[in-house]
Structures are given as C-alpha cells and as structure tokens.
Amino acid sequence: AQRVTQPEKLLSVFKGAPVELKCNYSYSGSPELFWYVQYSRQRLQLLLRHISRESIKGFTADLNKGETSFHLKKPFAQEEDSAMYYCALGEDSSYKLIFGSGTRLLVRP
Amino acid sequence: NAGVTQTPKFQVLKTGQSMTLQCAQDMNHEYMSWYRQDPGMGLRLIHYSVGAGITDQGEVPNGYNVSRSTTEDFPLRLLSAAPSQTSVYFCASSSRPGDRDYGYTFGSGTRLTVV
Numbered sequence: 001a002q003r004v005t006q007p008e009k010l011l012s013v014f015k016g017a018p019v020e021l022k023c024n025y026s027y028s029g030s031p032e033l034f035w036y037v038q039y040s041r042q043r044l045q046l047l048l049r050h051i052s053r054e055s056i057k058g059f060t061a062d063l064n065k066g067e068t069s070f071h072l073k074k075p076f077a078q079e080e081d082s083a084m085y086y087c088a089l090g091e092d093s094s095y096k097l098i099f100g101s102g103t104r105l106l107v108r109p
Numbered sequence: 110n111a112g113v114t115q116t117p118k119f120q121v122l123k124t125g126q127s128m129t130l131q132c133a134q135d136m137n138h139e140y141m142s143w144y145r146q147d148p149g150m151g152l153r154l155i156h157y158s159v160g161a162g163i164t165d166q167g168e169v170p171n172g173y174n175v176s177r178s179t180t181e182d183f184p185l186r187l188l189s190a191a192p193s194q195t196s197v198y199f200c201a202s203s204s205r206p207g208d209r210d211y212g213y214t215f216g217s218g219t220r221l222t223v224v
Contacts, residue, residue, distance in 0.1 A: 009149065032206060034213075044152075044199065044215040051211075086151060088213075090206060095140035095159055096167070097201070097213055101151040 002027045004089050006100035013077050014108050021072040021103050023061075023087030032090035033063055033070040034097070039083045047085070048072070057081070077107045111135050115200050115216035122190040122223045130185040130219050132200030138214075140203045141183040145169065145196040146218075152199065158183055190223045197221070 003026040013019055025031060033050040047056055050063040050070060061072045070087060087100040116131045134141065142157035154167030158177040172194060174186040183202075187194060200216040 006151075032211070036213075036215075043217045044201075044213075046212045046214075049212055090211075092206060095142075095203060095206065096154065096157060097142070097203075098154075099144075099152040101149060 002089060002091065002098050004087050004098050004100035006085075006087055006103045008103045009101070010104045010106065012106045012108065015079055016076050019072075019074045019077045019081070019105065019107075021085050021087075021105065023070045023072065023100060025068050025070065025087075025089050027068075027089055027091070029092045031092065033061070034088040034090065035059070035061055035070075035072050036086045036088060036099075037083050038086065038102075044086065077105075079107045079109055081105060082107045113200055113202055113214050113216040115198075115219050117219060118217065119220050120222070122187070122221065124190060124192060124223060126190050128187050128190065130187075130198055130200075130221075132183045132185065132216060133181050134183075134200075134202040134214070135181065136202060136204070136214065137180060138202035138204050139180070140205075141177065142167070142201050142213075143173070143175065143183070143185045144199045144201065145194075146199060147196050155185065155198075187221075192223045195221060195223045 005024045035047040036044045037047045086102045089098045113134045143155040144152040156175040158164045198219045201213045203213045
C-alpha cells in the first residue's frame with residue numbers, strides 16, 4: 001500500500017544549523033513527491049516538487065528512488081523556518097495526494 | 110485570483126447537528142478533495158472528486174457526504190455531527206498530474222468543534 005513516513009514528530013535546531021527533515025515513501029508506481037509547509041494556523045503551502053528541482057527559501061530535496069526517500073534539507077536554518085512540514089506523495093494513476101504525519105521544525109535563536 | 114475559498118473559518122456544532130462546509134475554487138481545476146487534520150495524524154483524505162459529477166471515498170469517509178455539481182464547488186456535508194469529527198478541515202484543488210504547474214492548492218481551513 002502507498003505510504004509516506006516522516007519518522008520525526010519534532011526536530012529542534014539552533015539558528016544557523018543545518019536541517020534535514022526525513023521522508024520515506026512506499027509506492028509501486030512512479031511517484032510525484034512534494035513538500036508542503038504550514039506556518040502556525042495557516043493553510044498548507046507548496047514548498048517543493050521533486051520534478052521542478054527548485055530551491056525555495058533555501059530548501060532543497062532530492063528524490064532517491066533506490067532508498068525511496070525525499071529528504072528536505074537546508075544548510076542554515078532561520079527562525080522563520082519554524083513550521084510544520086509535510087511530505088506528500090501523488091499517485092500517477094490518480095489525483096490523490098497521500099500525506100505523511102508531519103514534522104514540526106523548531107529553530108531556536 | 111482567489112484560489113481556494115473555504116467557509117466558514119470556525120464552527121461549533123452540537124452532537125447530532127448537520128452542516129455543510131463550503132469550498133470553491135476559481136482555477137478551473139478538475140480535481141478537488143477534502144482532508145481533515147488532527148494532531149499527530151497528518152492530513153487524512155475524506156472524499157475527492159476528479160470532475161463534475163464524479164466523487165469517491167478517501168481514507169476516512171464515514172459520517173461525511175460530498176457532491177460535485179460544478180467544477181468550481183465541492184461542499185462537504187456532515188450528516189450527524191459527532192465529537193470525533195472535531196478537527197480542522199482543508200479543501201484542496203489541483204490540475205492534472207503531469208501539468209507544468211501540477212500541485213495542490215489548499216484553502217485556509219475550517220476549524221470545527223463538536224460539543
């Protein structure tokens with residue numbers, strides 16, 4: 001069955017430290033992977049798509065099909081990066097988007 | 110361009126009451142969906158639609174109904190509210206997978222409390 005796993009509920013780092021938010025997926029087809037960010041009590045916003053290979057707000061993510069991972073990275077965390085981050089998988093056979101349980105990133109000053 | 114609009118933003122219901130959460134999008138997206146967000150559980154798909162007149166169940170459909178009479182609107186109906194339906198509800202829409210701008214756009218959410 002399709003599944004997205006984010007093993008960390010909370011990741012706490014100091015400002016300026018590197019950040020890696022882990023995401024692993026289970027899917028037999030060709031997945032589309034996304035990262036969404038949700039700032040406090042706001043709507044989810046698209047952060048990254050693996051296909052576009054963009055860098056948004058300093059974040060990058062590389063799809064590793066061998067390890068079935070799509071980890072989100074940033075070399076130097078900022079306090080304004082504190083938010084909830086969701087990894088999501090889009091099925092190629094439908095429009096459905098399957099979310100992981102989310103990781104709360106807390107960047108301390 | 111308003112994107113995805115949800116109303117109301119907040120609602121308190123008594124157990125057994127019914128209500129409809131409204132969702133509208135102005136991006137001509139074929140796909141629309143409803144999620145509920147609960148602490149520690151991420152977002153769980155309730156119902157989705159791949160076009161007007163077509164709906165299907167997601168992961169947690171019990172207690173909810175949907176319809177899609179137009180491309181723009183996708184209301185979610187709670188038939189008989191229960192405390193377990195206390196949650197934040199998000200509506201989302203997207204274009205087709207493979208489209209250049211494929212990606213989900215979310216509404217601002219409805220915070221529902223059932224007492």
